[in-house]
Amino acid sequence: MKLALVVFSATGNTAKFARKIKGYFKSLGMDTDVYDITARANRQEPMDFKAYQGVVFGFPVHSLRAPKVVRDWLCTLDGHGKKAALFFTFGGFSVHPAHHSTQKLLADSGFNLVASAQFPGAHTFNLGGWQAFADRPNATDFTLAKEYAGAVVQRFTGKDTGVLGDLDPGNYSQEQLDVFESLRFKIITRLPGRKDRDCRMCMACENACPAGAMDAVAGRADPEKCIACLGCVANCPDKALSINDTRPFWAIKLDMGKTSEQELNQQQGKIYL
Ligand SMILES: Cc1cc2nc3c(=O)[nH]c(=O)nc-3n(C[C@H](O)[C@H](O)[C@H](O)COP(=O)(O)O)c2cc1C
Ligand code: SF4
Ligand code: SF4
Known part of the structure; x- marks a missing residue:
């Protein structure tokens, strides 16, 4: 088969x-x-x-x-x-x-x-x-x-x-889920981008971006297209791309999920x- x-x-x-x-x-x-x-x-x-x-x-x-x-x-x-x-x-x-x-x-x-x-x-x-x-x-x-x-x-x-x-x-309608999805850069994450670090300009982040959102030369993503998958951040060979510190939202997220770190893991x- x-x-x-x-x-x-x-x-x-x-x-x-x-x-x-x-x-x-x-x-x-x-x-x-x-x-x-x-x-x-x-x-x-x-x-x-x-x-x-x-x-x-x-x-x-x-x-x-x-x-x-x-x-x-x-x-x-x-x-x-x-x-x-x-x-x-x-x-x-x-x-x-x-x-x-x-x-x-x-x-x-x-x-x-x-x-x-x-x-x-x-x-x-x-x-x-x-x-x-x-x-x-x-x-x-x-x-x-x-x-x-x-x-x-x-x-x-x-x-x-x-x-x-x-x-x-x-319990959520597709319209409510659309709203959750649209909040992707407003609460937990900020747009991925390249800040101070140099990079070898391999273009991998742009070529592999699932949404056609990343501009490797500018070192930033288009907020309208980017789906926040963070493939660009995870796969950059120079670790030159990053997102914000997500830790301030960690306790709130656990609270919203009515769970603890131990229980979740x-x-x-x-x-x-
Ligand atoms: C934008 C975004 C939204 C996510 N939403 C959820 C979610 O609703 N529930 C959850 O348990 N994990 C969520 N995750 C975590 C991913 O589902 C999880 O890390 C997954 O294994 C990533 O798969 P990958 O490594 O193959 O890309 C989310 C991740 C991203 C990037
Ligand atoms: S993947 Fe990393 S090294 Fe390659 S162009 Fe993008 S930021 Fe630069
Ligand atoms: S987070 Fe994902 S969709 Fe957004 S620019 Fe990076 S690779 Fe593209």
């Missing part, structure tokens, strides 16, 4: 799971082609999944949904009724509306979602000083990913005929079947 694994990963967590899951699929006799859609250039051509028996999508959670550029891209696909599976990586806070809204986007594009999952990954805003899932993913997280890969194969091959029902939409992933 031939599978496609489509991954978006700005700072590497989701890509780590994708590599592991591809390996688990291999051990189960599945041949998997991986498509990395993080760079904007990789989302320009129409993608055709006719050659595959199943498609797996792996994304980070951004403000309780898949990243905006991913949501837009999913609307361009034609799934031809194929079976699909989904997984998210998350940084310790809310995830579940992302399963529901992406399930709907995939259904609208003609995919039949048979499984979903969420796996812990260091929160992107740790780059500004947060301490959410700082040492994740760990071995336990990858064991759960192995279980997920096994369950996905069972569903794709029809050995497990169970059906994934409607996933929980949560003890969370495990989850599989939906």
